Amino acid sequence: MISNLAVAFLNAVVWGLIMALIALGLNMIFGLLHIINMAHGALYMLGAVVAWYLIEFTGNFWIALVVAPLFVALVGILMEKGLLRSIEDKPITTIICTFGIMLVIQQLVLTIFGGSPRRIAAPIPYRFQLFQLQYPLMRVVVAIISILVMVGLWFFLRKTKYGLWMRAVVQDREMAVGLGIPVNKVYMWTFILGSALAAFSGVLAAPIVSVDFMMGREVLIMAFIIVIVGGMGNLEGSVIAAIMISMIQGIGALFVPPAIATVFALAFMIIVLLFRPQGLFGE
Amino acid sequence: MFLHKGKSFGFILIFSLILFIFIALPFFIDLFYQTFLTELFVWILFAISFDLIFGYTGLLSFGQALFFGLGSYTVTISILKMGLNTELALLLSIIIPMIFSWFVGYFSVKLSGIHFVIITIIFALIGNIIGETWTAFTGGSDGLTFSPPPFRLGLFKVNLIDIKGNYYFVLALVALSYLFLRRMVQSPLGKVFISIRENEDRARLIGYNVQRYKLIAFLIAGGLSGLAGGLYSLTLKYAAASYLHWSISGHAVVYTIVGGMGTLMGPVLGAGIVMSLEHYLVNFLQATDLVVGIVLVFMVLMAPKGLVGLIQSKLKRKEASA
Amino acid sequence: MPETNKTILKLVDLNKAFGGLLAVNKVNLSVQKGELRALIGPNGAGKTTLLNLITGTLRSSSGQIFFKEKEITHLHSHQISHRGIARTMQITSLFSGLTVFENIWAAVQSRKKFFNPFIRALKWQDVKEKTDSMLELTGLKDKAQLISSELSYGDQRILEMGIALSTEPDLLCLDEPTAGLNSQESMVLVKKMRNMLSGQTIILVEHDMGVVMELADNISVLHYGAILAEGPPKEIKENEEVKKVYLGSEHA
Numbered sequence: 016m017i018s019n020l021a022v023a024f025l026n027a028v029v030w031g032l033i034m035a036l037i038a039l040g041l042n043m044i045f046g047l048l049h050i051i052n053m054a055h056g057a058l059y060m061l062g063a064v065v066a067w068y069l070i071e072f073t074g075n076f077w078i079a080l081v082v083a084p085l086f087v088a089l090v091g092i093l094m095e096k097g098l099l100r101s102i103e104d105k106p107i108t109t110i111i112c113t114f115g116i117m118l119v120i121q122q123l124v125l126t127i128f129g130g131s132p133r134r135i136a137a138p139i140p141y142r143f144q145l146f147q148l149q150y151p152l153m154r155v156v157v158a159i160i161s162i163l164v165m166v167g168l169w170f171f172l173r174k175t176k177y178g179l180w181m182r183a184v185v186q187d188r189e190m191a192v193g194l195g196i197p198v199n200k201v202y203m204w205t206f207i208l209g210s211a212l213a214a215f216s217g218v219l220a221a222p223i224v225s226v227d228f229m230m231g232r233e234v235l236i237m238a239f240i241i242v243i244v245g246g247m248g249n250l251e252g253s254v255i256a257a258i259m260i261s262m263i264q265g266i267g268a269l270f271v272p273p274a275i276a277t278v279f280a281l282a283f284m285i286i287v288l289l290f291r292p293q294g295l296f297g298e
Numbered sequence: 299m300f301l302h303k304g305k306s307f308g309f310i311l312i313f314s315l316i317l318f319i320f321i322a323l324p325f326f327i328d329l330f331y332q333t334f335l336t337e338l339f340v341w342i343l344f345a346i347s348f349d350l351i352f353g354y355t356g357l358l359s360f361g362q363a364l365f366f367g368l369g370s371y372t373v374t375i376s377i378l379k380m381g382l383n384t385e386l387a388l389l390l391s392i393i394i395p396m397i398f399s400w401f402v403g404y405f406s407v408k409l410s411g412i413h414f415v416i417i418t419i420i421f422a423l424i425g426n427i428i429g430e431t432w433t434a435f436t437g438g439s440d441g442l443t444f445s446p447p448p449f450r451l452g453l454f455k456v457n458l459i460d461i462k463g464n465y466y467f468v469l470a471l472v473a474l475s476y477l478f479l480r481r482m483v484q485s486p487l488g489k490v491f492i493s494i495r496e497n498e499d500r501a502r503l504i505g506y507n508v509q510r511y512k513l514i515a516f517l518i519a520g521g522l523s524g525l526a527g528g529l530y531s532l533t534l535k536y537a538a539a540s541y542l543h544w545s546i547s548g549h550a551v552v553y554t555i556v557g558g559m560g561t562l563m564g565p566v567l568g569a570g571i572v573m574s575l576e577h578y579l580v581n582f583l584q585a586t587d588l589v590v591g592i593v594l595v596f597m598v599l600m601a602p603k604g605l606v607g608l609i610q611s612k613l614k615r616k617e618a619s620a
Numbered sequence: 621m622p623e624t625n626k627t628i629l630k631l632v633d634l635n636k637a638f639g640g641l642l643a644v645n646k647v648n649l650s651v652q653k654g655e656l657r658a659l660i661g662p663n664g665a666g667k668t669t670l671l672n673l674i675t676g677t678l679r680s681s682s683g684q685i686f687f688k689e690k691e692i693t694h695l696h697s698h699q700i701s702h703r704g705i706a707r708t709m710q711i712t713s714l715f716s717g718l719t720v721f722e723n724i725w726a727a728v729q730s731r732k733k734f735f736n737p738f739i740r741a742l743k744w745q746d747v748k749e750k751t752d753s754m755l756e757l758t759g760l761k762d763k764a765q766l767i768s769s770e771l772s773y774g775d776q777r778i779l780e781m782g783i784a785l786s787t788e789p790d791l792l793c794l795d796e797p798t799a800g801l802n803s804q805e806s807m808v809l810v811k812k813m814r815n816m817l818s819g820q821t822i823i824l825v826e827h828d829m830g831v832v833m834e835l836a837d838n839i840s841v842l843h844y845g846a847i848l849a850e851g852p853p854k855e856i857k858e859n860e861e862v863k864k865v866y867l868g869s870e871h872a
Contacts, residue, residue, distance in 0.1 A: 051412050098599065106411065107358055111555055112598045114548065118591030126585045232545070236423060239416050247412075274431035281420050281427075288420075289405055292413050486735040486744060493726040496715035503675065503713075504787050505701030505730040 018147040019269060025145070027265030029154045029223070031258035032161035033216050037234060038241040038253040039168065040212030046248030047185050047205045050099055051106060053113040055213050056235025057120040060228065062087050062214025063221040064128050067135055076138035080218045084211040090120075091210030095203055117231070124228040132227035157219045164215065165254065172250070181205060185248060240284045246294025256295065260284075309480075312563075320469055329461045333533070336465045338573050339472040340530045341549060345557075345565035346479055347522035348550035353560030354483050355515040356495030360547045361402065361418030364425040365395035365520040367542030369527030371429070371436060374537035378444040384458065384532070385449055391528025392521045399520025400513070407512040410498070422544040429539030441538030444531075458532055468529050475522055480562055482518070491515050495560075552590055556597050558604025567605050626653045627689075628821055629674070629791055634683035636669055636845075643669045645845035647683070651791070656822045658832045658853075661842035662865060667825045668710060670842065671793050674823070675707045676700040688790065701730070706789035708780045710796045710825075714768045720779055721764040725751045727786035750786070757816055758782035774805045778812060785816060793823045798831055806831060833857070841865070 041055045065086050066079035073079070094116060102108045139156055142149040172178035184191045184201050192198050217230075224230060241260060245252030260280055267276030287295060324332050344366055351357045369391040376387035402421045409417055429436045436442070449456040449467060456467045482488050490511050493501040502508045531537045540546075550565075557568025572593065576586040583589070601608050629651040636644035643666045651657050659667050672678040674685060676697035685693045692700055715723050728750045729735070742748065755761040758778050763771065768779060777797055784792055797813070798806040810831055826832045832839065832853070839856045841848040849859050856862055 045412075051415075098595065101599065108598055108602065110358065110412075110415065111551060112595055114551065115591045115594030115598065118548075118587045119595065122585035122588030122591060126583065126588065130584075236416075236419055236544075239412075240420070243413065243416055272431065274427050278424050278427055281424050285405065285417060285420055288413055288417050289408060292409060481740070482737045484740050484742075485737045486729055486732070486739070486741045486747075487737040489722075489726060489729060489741050490735055492718070492722075493715055496717050497713060499677075500713045500715060500783070501726070502697050503677075503701060503707055504727045504783065505698050507696075507698045 018145065021145050022148055022150060023265050023269050025150060027261045028258065029158045031261030032158050033220050034237060034241060034261060035254045035257035036161055036164060036212050036216040037238045038257050039250055040209035041238045042242045042250055042253045043205050044209040045242060047181060048103065048202055051110045053110055054117040054120060055238060056231030057117045058087050058210050058213040059217040059234055060231035061120060062217030063226045063230065064124050066218040066221055067133060067226050070135060083218050084214040087214035088207045088211040091206050092203060095206040121228055128228060132225040134225050135221040137222040153222060160219065177204060244284060244287045244294055246296045249294060249296050252294055252296035317473055324462050324465055332461050332465045334577065336468050336533050338569060339468045340526050341573060342566050342569045343472045343475055343526040344523055345550045345553040345569050346476060346562055347519040349554050349559060349562055349565045350479060351515050351519040353554060354495060355491040355512060357512060358415050359418040360415055360544045361422035362523045362550055363542055363544055363546035364422040365399055365523035366527035366546060367425060367429060368395040368398055369524030370531040370537040370541050373528040373531045374442050374444050377446050378442060384446050385451060388528050392525045395524025396517055396521040399517050403513045403516035407509050419544045422542065426539060426542040429542045436539055439539055441536055443536050445535060446532050464533055468533060471529060552594050556593060556604055558606030561606045564604045564606040628653045630686040632684040634673060635681045636673055636678060637681045643845050644673060647847055649840060651821065651823060653821050656824060656835055656837045658836035658839045659823055659825045659842060660832060660839060665842040666845035667842055668795055671707065671795055671825060674793060675705055701787060704790035706784035706787045707793040708784050708795055708797060710799055712776045712780055714776060714780060716769040718768060719765050720760050720768055723768050723779060724754050724782055724786055727783040730787055754782055754786050773800060774809060777809060781816060791821050795825045796827060798828050
């Protein structure tokens with residue numbers, strides 16, 4: 016029993032951290048640019064797919080982990096500059112446009128990659144003893160990497176010039192323009208960062224779940240739920256909400272059928288939305 | 299120039315023309331295309347019900363699939379497992395989704411913007427998960443197949459196993475629903491919906507109980523989405539949990555945007571064109587949604603008023619230069 | 621202001637706090653029927669917040685609001701509209717995609733109890749007649765088919781007033797109607813207001829002291845959310861404290 020609990024707990028933490036990275040990317044794009052990016056899940060999926068191809072070519076997971084997000088970041092630039100710049104102030108239009116982009120990305124992947132899921136072998140195949148069961152070391156590594164990335168992001172936002180600019184633009188865009196901050200560049204970099212985070216999570220998740228063109232669909236909704244529950248624009252809130260929700264789902268699944276655990280997590284979201292629409296940690 | 303005679307003359311003309319074409323078509327096309335068109339009618343109904351809440355009331359719900367799926371299952375389970383007749387099953391496919399949309403709507407309309415979108419998706423997601431896992435009741439992802447008995451109303455009888463009979467049955471109901479919605483959006487109630495869409499705060503300040511009217515719009519859309527789902531199942535003799543997924547709502551969004559939101563005729567056009575496009579492309583690509591996605595992005599950026607909007611502005615320019 | 625049997629609006633110890641900030645501070649105010657009460661004060665004094673409390677857009681933190689002798693403190697804004705309070709906004713708030721005609725129509729229609737989904741709206745004679753007469757009153761009849769967002773700014777302000785009037789209010793709250801207009805346009809608007817609003821009970825929030833002095837029966841001065849002074853225009857003009865607060869920030 017305790018082994019099952021420990022495994023479920025660890026899985027929930029690992030998955031929660033991966034979701035946190037995705038949600039952070041989404042939150043940055045939404046919190047700063049007020050863009051509701053329905054294509055975010057597709058970018059996550061794209062990261063995993065590109066990683067799969069890179070691993071086919073190079074045989075090295077770690078190269079893929081670095082390069083795939085860069086590729087997806089390029090896609091992000093295309094999206095932001097090419098399509099979304101002109102409709103930034105229209106939220107409903109943005110939702111629909113990014114929904115269309117999501118379809119396009121999914122279908123392109125379907126055409127090139129195919130419809131069947133494929134596996135990526137974990138680069139670290141070792142398992143360690145966890146009570147009565149064996150637990151994959153890779154997942155712990157994934158958790159550590161996620162935490163490192165989050166810490167890095169925190170440093171970036173609090174301690175660097177760009178990070179300061181980003182926070183200034185969120186606070187008061189007009190004043191930021193007045194202060195000479197290159198707002199358009201900040202927008203672009205935020206979108207790049209957000210997209211790269213999504214893709215990065217996709218690569219991290221790929222050995223755990225398999226790679227397939229639809230993998231972004233469910234992740235997308237969860238990411239939005241996490242962002243809203245944690246508070247839009249509140250990055251720390253996203254991390255906490257991600258782990259919390261992952262826990263409810265993961266540990267709940269030990270005691271009730273997983274579908275019911277998910278339904279409960281979703282019902283909990285509805286209650287939060289109704290009583291604290293600014294999120295559990297928002298103002 | 300006949301537009302000056304009042305919009306209704308132009309409308310009656312166009313509507314009758316389209317209806318006449320659809321009535322005549324089964325004599326010229328084979329059974330495959332008759333089924334295709336019957337499905338088109340169903341999606342038109344789904345799209346115009348979406349247009350009511352989105353195009354006319356301003357509520358972007360990605361959760362309408364829940365009511366479509368409920369309607370589909372209500373008909374299937376009523377006939378298959380409860381032995382009800384088709385008339386009653388179809389009536390229930392309106393009523394039961396309406397009850398659910400009252401429940402969902404009651405909570406959802408308290409929110410706006412992205413929160414509203416998300417909460418409608420969550421409700422649909424819950425429905426989808428329950429549908430996929432409660433396999434004893436819903437048949438899960440395999441779904442349920444059934445054979446509906448003929449529809450009887452008084453002396454009137456339609457055999458739904460007959461494809462042509464099914465075609466006309468669905469066409470009649472969809473045409474009636476269209477006229478029903480059209481009258482509604484032109485009515486005082488419709489004006490309330492439109493005011494809410496244009497400026498919710500202003501509407502509230504002049505005394506409209508905005509939440510109540512959003513809920514009413516949601517109820518009507520839910521009932522009609524349910525009817526669409528019910529008709530879909532009657533046509534395909536099948537229901538599946540995948541109909542409950544929020545991406546089904548995406549179809550309605552695409553048809554409405556491409557055709558032109560807030561026009562009722564727009565979703566009809568949009569459904570017709572996009573579905574035909576998909577049908578045509580399936581011969582060349584597996585990924586027909588790719589083209590759909592591109593068209594959607596293009597339309598929403600270049601022609602936000604949709605095809606109907608483009609046609610209207612072309613007509614206006616002609617009038618102005620005449 | 622002392623309360624009389626003609627008091628239509630009464631605010632009792634009204635407070636509104638946003639976190640630690642007290643935007644409206646123990647305000648007591650009475651407005652008589654037929655009065656034009658100007659509400660003035662520096663930026664951030666709480667004037668718009670006070671209007672928001674009266675129209676139910678914001679919930680008060682404590683205190684009471686009485687309208688026509690009945691308490692309305694906890695009512696929703698659509699309910700307050702039906703009690704007889706209407707409002708124009710500082711930043712024009714119209715049904716921007718609809719025509720002038722449709723804007724007025726929506727407001728006139730709002731007074732009805734039942735919205736029939738089976739009849740054509742334009743066949744509703746009663747609403748149609750009232751809409752036409754309001755279009756006459758606002759002088760916008762020849763612009764009735766224009767989309768409201770295409771109107772000139774001044775006309776939009778008039779349309780907004782027309783919308784408010786169409787709800788047959790007993791109290792009209794005007795939030796800086798001359799905002800964004802130059803002095804010539806303001807004069808035109810004031811003239812129109814005299815015409816359209818005769819006999820109305822009005823609370824007028826304004827920065828333009830010329831307009832205030834010309835129209836107001838009484839003035840309430842708001843400062844940091846509290847009533848600093850109250851009285852007829854002549855008194856307020858001479859009031860030392862008021863002069864200190866204003867220090868030449870508006871022309872008087």
